[in-house]
Amino acid sequence: MKKLSSLFMAILAATCLWAYDFEAGGLFYNVISDTIPYTAEVTNHPGFPYEIASAIIPEKVNYCDITYVVKRIGAGAFEDCYALTSVTIPNSITSIESFAFKNCTSLISLTIPNSVISINDGAFSNSGIYNDEANWEDSVLYISDCLIQAKRGLTGSYIVKEGTRLIINGAFAGSNLTDITIPNTVTDIGAGAFKYSALTSMIIPNGITKIRGFAFYHCTSLKSINFPQSITQIQRDAFRDCTALTTVVCEAVQVPDCQHNTFADIPFLEATLYVPEESLEDYKSAIYWKDYFGTILPIASTGTENTHSKNNNSSSFTKVILNGQLLILRDGKTYIVMGVEW
Numbered sequence: 001m002k003k004l005s006s007l008f009m010a011i012l013a014a015t016c017l018w019a020y021d022f023e024a025g026g027l028f029y030n031v032i033s034d035t036i037p038y039t040a041e042v043t044n045h046p047g048f049p050y051e052i053a054s055a056i057i058p059e060k061v062n063y064c065d066i067t068y069v070v071k072r073i074g075a076g077a078f079e080d081c082y083a084l085t086s087v088t089i090p091n092s093i094t095s096i097e098s099f100a101f102k103n104c105t106s107l108i109s110l111t112i113p114n115s116v117i118s119i120n121d122g123a124f125s126n127s128g129i130y131n132d133e134a135n136w137e138d139s140v141l142y143i144s145d146c147l148i149q150a151k152r153g154l155t156g157s158y159i160v161k162e163g164t165r166l167i168i169n170g171a172f173a174g175s176n177l178t179d180i181t182i183p184n185t186v187t188d189i190g191a192g193a194f195k196y197s198a199l200t201s202m203i204i205p206n207g208i209t210k211i212r213g214f215a216f217y218h219c220t221s222l223k224s225i226n227f228p229q230s231i232t233q234i235q236r237d238a239f240r241d242c243t244a245l246t247t248v249v250c251e252a253v254q255v256p257d258c259q260h261n262t263f264a265d266i267p268f269l270e271a272t273l274y275v276p277e278e279s280l281e282d283y284k285s286a287i288y289w290k291d292y293f294g295t296i297l298p299i300a301s302t303g304t305e306n307t308h309s310k311n312n313n314s315s316s317f318t319k320v321i322l323n324g325q326l327l328i329l330r331d332g333k334t335y336i337v338m339g340v341e342w
Contacts, residue, residue, distance in 0.1 A: 211234045
């Protein structure tokens with residue numbers, strides 16, 4: 001009897017895993033919100049027509065006299081659709097979940113609209129796009145204006161392509177790159193984007209408002225990080241286990257929200273946080289900020305000493321030596337870098 005009960009529960013779990021709420025126009029959907037505004041996601045189930053050659057995802061879909069806005073391509077939504085060659089993604093879609101197009105081996109092109117602000121890792125694994133080496137630029141895969149994946153064999157420095165809008169979840173995870181230059185066109189860096197990488201320093205571009213969870217988790221060579229004024233939130237475990245992180249510059253006048261274990265296990269006694277002078281006392285009393293940094297100082301400013309253009313990219317900066325410290329002035333802003341070669 002106990003064995004039969006276990007078997008029943010296993011079958012029930014499998015059925016629930018592939019459950020869907022309704023079908024419309026040959027696609028299957030789960031309801032995200034059943035209150036106004038009504039929203040839904042594209043999903044999958046065992047009877048999905050895996051042999052379909054093309055799919056047009058609508059912006060809105062009607063079911064039982066309710067109109068749902070299609071906001072998400074769900075986890076595994078088109079997984080194993082081996083014959084799929086084209087997909088039309090509407091401007092209503094804001095996220096593409098894990099393995100959404102996994103094993104779509106005939107899918108050779110796709111346009112990701114600007115409405116998409118989040119793409120989970122593995123969304124395009126083993127797809128025709130992923131498997132075609134011609135789509136990889138210097139060992140990095142881009143789809144539309146999104147950076148999807150970097151090969152782990154990359155070493156040294158890398159400049160993210162100008163015009164890139166998103167760096168998706170896990171894109172550089174485990175990378176051997178020590179330096180990455182990110183253009184100001186990037187508006188979002190995904191969760192776990194650089195975890196377990198060999199980065200030694202990072203300047204977050206202007207316009208980024210949040211650092212997502214586990215973004216730099218266990219980057220044990222990371223010595224310095226520079227946040228722009230636009231930063232409002234640093235999510236949980238973003239810099240956990242960054243055991244070499246001793247210099248953090250945060251230009252945000254309003255103290256960003258710090259979540260659980262954001263800077264856990266960085267060297268408290270050696271870690272120095274530089275912040276706008278007018279916000280110094282706010283950082284010193286703010287939860288997590290005051291708990292992770294042994295020293296909190298105001299950002300300094302001074303005249304210029306010499307100019308140097310790094311990596312020949314479009315953003316030049318000025319180096320300043322002040323009280324034995326190296327400062328970087330870029331785009332009218334000041335960064336302090338210690339123990340990092342430029």
